[in-house]
Amino acid sequence: MVRLAAITRVELVRLLRDRSNLFFVLVLPLLLVVLIGAQFGGSFDARIGVVGPDGDAAVDAVVADLDARDGIATVAYTDRELLLDEVERNLLSAGLVLPDDVSDTLAASEPVEVAFIAQPDAGSQSLRSVVEAALAEHAAIAGAVAAAASESQVPPEELGATAADLREGLPRVEVATVAVGGDELAQEFAGLGQFDLGASTQLVLFTFLTALTGSAALIQTRKLGVATRMASTPTSIASILGGQAAGRIAVALFQAGYIVVTTLLLFQVNWGAPTATAAVVLLFSIAAGAAGMLIGSIANNDAQAGGLGVGLGIGLAALGGSMVPIEFYPEGMRVIAAVTPHYWANQAMAEIIRRDGTIVDVLPQLGMLALFCVVLLALASWRLYRALIR
Amino acid sequence: MQADRSAERIGDGRGSDPSAAILICDGLRRAFGAIQAVDGIGFTISPGETYGLLGPNGAGKTTTISMIAGLLRPDDGEITVVGRRMTPNSTRAKAEVGLVPQDLAIYPDLSARENLVFFARLYGLDAARRRERCDEVLRVIGLAERADDRADTFSGGMKRRLNIGIGLLHEPRLLILDEPTVGVDPQSRNAILESVEHLATEGMAVLYTTHYMEEAERLCDRIAIVDEGRIVAEGTRPELVATIGSLDVVRLEVAGDTVRAKAALEAHDEVTSVDTDGTAIVCLLPGAARALPQLLAAVAATEATVTAVEVRVPDLEDVFLHHTGKALRD
Ligand SMILES: Nc1ncnc2c1ncn2[C@@H]1O[C@H](COP(=O)(O)OP(=O)(O)O)[C@@H](O)[C@H]1O
Numbered sequence: 229m230v231r232l233a234a235i236t237r238v239e240l241v242r243l244l245r246d247r248s249n250l251f252f253v254l255v256l257p258l259l260l261v262v263l264i265g266a267q268f269g270g271s272f273d274a275r276i277g278v279v280g281p282d283g284d285a286a287v288d289a290v291v292a293d294l295d296a297r298d299g300i301a302t303v304a305y306t307d308r309e310l311l312l313d314e315v316e317r318n319l320l321s322a323g324l325v326l327p328d329d330v331s332d333t334l335a336a337s338e339p340v341e342v343a344f345i346a347q348p349d350a351g352s353q354s355l356r357s358v359v360e361a362a363l364a365e366h367a368a369i370a371g372a373v374a375a376a377a378s379e380s381q382v383p384p385e386e387l388g389a390t391a392a393d394l395r396e397g398l399p400r401v402e403v404a405t406v407a408v409g410g411d412e413l414a415q416e417f418a419g420l421g422q423f424d425l426g427a428s429t430q431l432v433l434f435t436f437l438t439a440l441t442g443s444a445a446l447i448q449t450r451k452l453g454v455a456t457r458m459a460s461t462p463t464s465i466a467s468i469l470g471g472q473a474a475g476r477i478a479v480a481l482f483q484a485g486y487i488v489v490t491t492l493l494l495f496q497v498n499w500g501a502p503t504a505t506a507a508v509v510l511l512f513s514i515a516a517g518a519a520g521m522l523i524g525s526i527a528n529n530d531a532q533a534g535g536l537g538v539g540l541g542i543g544l545a546a547l548g549g550s551m552v553p554i555e556f557y558p559e560g561m562r563v564i565a566a567v568t569p570h571y572w573a574n575q576a577m578a579e580i581i582r583r584d585g586t587i588v589d590v591l592p593q594l595g596m597l598a599l600f601c602v603v604l605l606a607l608a609s610w611r612l613y614r615a616l617i618r
Numbered sequence: 619m620q621a622d623r624s625a626e627r628i629g630d631g632r633g634s635d636p637s638a639a640i641l642i643c644d645g646l647r648r649a650f651g652a653i654q655a656v657d658g659i660g661f662t663i664s665p666g667e668t669y670g671l672l673g674p675n676g677a678g679k680t681t682t683i684s685m686i687a688g689l690l691r692p693d694d695g696e697i698t699v700v701g702r703r704m705t706p707n708s709t710r711a712k713a714e715v716g717l718v719p720q721d722l723a724i725y726p727d728l729s730a731r732e733n734l735v736f737f738a739r740l741y742g743l744d745a746a747r748r749r750e751r752c753d754e755v756l757r758v759i760g761l762a763e764r765a766d767d768r769a770d771t772f773s774g775g776m777k778r779r780l781n782i783g784i785g786l787l788h789e790p791r792l793l794i795l796d797e798p799t800v801g802v803d804p805q806s807r808n809a810i811l812e813s814v815e816h817l818a819t820e821g822m823a824v825l826y827t828t829h830y831m832e833e834a835e836r837l838c839d840r841i842a843i844v845d846e847g848r849i850v851a852e853g854t855r856p857e858l859v860a861t862i863g864s865l866d867v868v869r870l871e872v873a874g875d876t877v878r879a880k881a882a883l884e885a886h887d888e889v890t891s892v893d894t895d896g897t898a899i900v901c902l903l904p905g906a907a908r909a910l911p912q913l914l915a916a917v918a919a920t921e922a923t924v925t926a927v928e929v930r931v932p933d934l935e936d937v938f939l940h941h942t943g944k945a946l947r948d
């Protein structure tokens with residue numbers, strides 16, 4: 229046990245001593261979490277930029293109405309050109325331009341021309357219908373108020389207030405959007421904090437990637453003859469294999485733990501139920517460490533291990549839903565994705581974080597991860613044994 | 619640590635009989651595919667003895683040593699270290715052996731001391747002894763001043779010394795050194811040879827492999843000459859030279875067609891073996907002084923010219939030439 233610990237320790241010391249690792253292990257994961265967080269812009273709401281006359285009652289009413297709807301947030305713009313530009317660059321989901329005389333025109337019961345700016349895609353179409361519904365409702369109320377005002381002595385302001393009160397009290401027709409891709413997704417990700425999605429998927433990506441690229445250390449150990457030399461000391465082969473496995477797993481756990489702790493402290497990321505997350509992280513780290521040990525036992529040189537490590541690390545992560553969430557995958561791809569441990573870890577983390585899952589809820593995923601651990605550890609031990617004793 | 623229950627104990631093990639052999643190996647054989655790297659090697663090393671395996675590259679020295687150190691399974695044969703059978707699983711037998719591999723087996727990104735401490739742990743030294751032994755070894759290998767520098771900042775000679783130091787940590791009964799001076803500058807080389815001599819005087823049994831005749835002559839009490847996986851001759855230096863009988867060595871520097879000159883010398887009745895060493899042709903024959911004019915005439919007849927002649931008593935290179943028909947260094 230002392231010997232096993234000595235081997236584990238030396239492998240960890242060597243990883244941390246390698247300055248070139250530090251950027252990839254310590255800096256890059258956080259950068260990506262921030263980047264992904266920034267891309268989703270704080271929430272998964274569709275952002276609609278609105279240009280309209282300041283302090284106009286009609287504009288305020290429409291904006292308030294849109295904001296009140298699930299999945300939509302408005303942002304006030306003063307400049308139409310800027311609005312156009314940001315929609316074009318996908319920084320906004322859509323733009324709405326209300327003319328300066330919108331209230332007066334409505335009060336006069338005349339048609340109002342409103343510009344809806346969006347990219348020609350399905351999401352924009354559904355946004356457009358929501359916006360149209362909101363506008364139509366307000367136009368109808370404004371029209372009714374104007375008509376009532378012209379036939380009574382009550383001032384239009386009062387009528388407007390009464391109409392607003394009445395509207396509050398009336399049963400409203402809520403249009404729930406059903407199915408059609410995008411909106412189902414919006415629901416899946418609703419309630420996630422800005423950095424929550426990025427943190428868990430990047431944890432999965434980097435834990436595996438670091439374990440694989442860290443396998444270069446094992447190759448050096450092998451190629452330098454240090455591993456063989458260990459076998460010439462009174463250290464059982466089991467301890468050498470165990471020490472190497474523990475070393476690789478420790479590297480993976482270090483990476484995972486670092487991401488959990490830093491994102492918790494810096495971004496207040498929601499990591500869900502601690503026991504459930506810990507179980508997923510532990511099993512995934514063991515699988516990652518074992519995969520690293522396997523590469524370290526098969527590859528013949530650092531370059532090969534680096535190439536294999538980065539290629540597999542990124543490839544499996546992409547396949548397993550760490551770059552694009554699995555929910556965006558077509559059905560066939562999801563089946564293929566299930567051959568990666570990343571898939572099961574990401575599914576488990578989704579259950580834990582998005583649906584407040586407990587350890588019981590993720591038992592199936594944990595079972596699959598355990599299977600990966602057993603198979604990869606057995607393969608890696610066998611290969612390393614063959615490399616040590618011929 | 620799991621005890622090695624499978625180890626068969628021969629004799630009483632450590633310390634019961636001071637004259638008992640430290641290492642006995644018998645009938646070792648090992649093939650790699652079609653290559654028979656070791657083909658029936660056996661020898662014995664006594665306490666305090668320095669035993670040399672002298673042979674050219676590819677003779678099977680490292681393969682033999684790997685089997686003795688429990689890193690390679692023999693296809694056939696037995697190895698006993700201090701009364702314990704050596705197998706890849708025999709941690710008890712391994713505790714008696716300090717192996718210094720031919721290729722540097724150190725962590726370049728760790729300091730000298732970190733390398734030593736790590737292996738001291740693997741050799742099972744407790745904390746106090748670990749500190750004591752690491753300091754002692756650092757002093758012996760002359761790296762005390764550089765103890766905390768990374769090994770990759772060391773010169774070739776310093777790395778070699780660290781490589782050797784690791785094998786000394788646990789004061790093994792048997793120290794195995796596999797070509798420890800290859801690629802080392804003359805000064806470091808001398809330092810290494812001196813420390814091996816010193817270790818031998820302290821009673822450590824040493825198994826030393828080399829393809830340098832001078833090293834084997836200087837260090838080893840007994841030498842096995844190895845070629846193509848077999849021991850072709852074994853004994854002390856005088857014993858080995860005596861195996862040639864009363865042969866003399868004639869070395870002819872030749873300009874011109876050395877191939878035909880060699881053939882002409884081989885055809886000579888009294889010459890027992892001929893080999894080329896660069897532009898020189900080396901012959902073994904009895905009574906060189908008497909036969910020399912005939913040899914020169916034979917070469918002259920081939921249109922080659924003899925530019926220098928040397929006649930001397932044989933050394934280990936000549937013994938090797940005699941037994942294998944080829945030069946030790948190629
Ligand atoms: N792992 C191996 N695989 C295949 N052939 C090997 C291996 N190790 C050694 N050999 C071959 O066995 C022979 C003896 O090699 P070795 O024991 O290293 O010789 P030496 O140490 O005397 O130079 C050589 O022909 C070498 O090519």
Ligand SMILES: [Mg+2]
Pocket residue numbers: 676679680681720796797
């Ligand atoms: Mg060798």
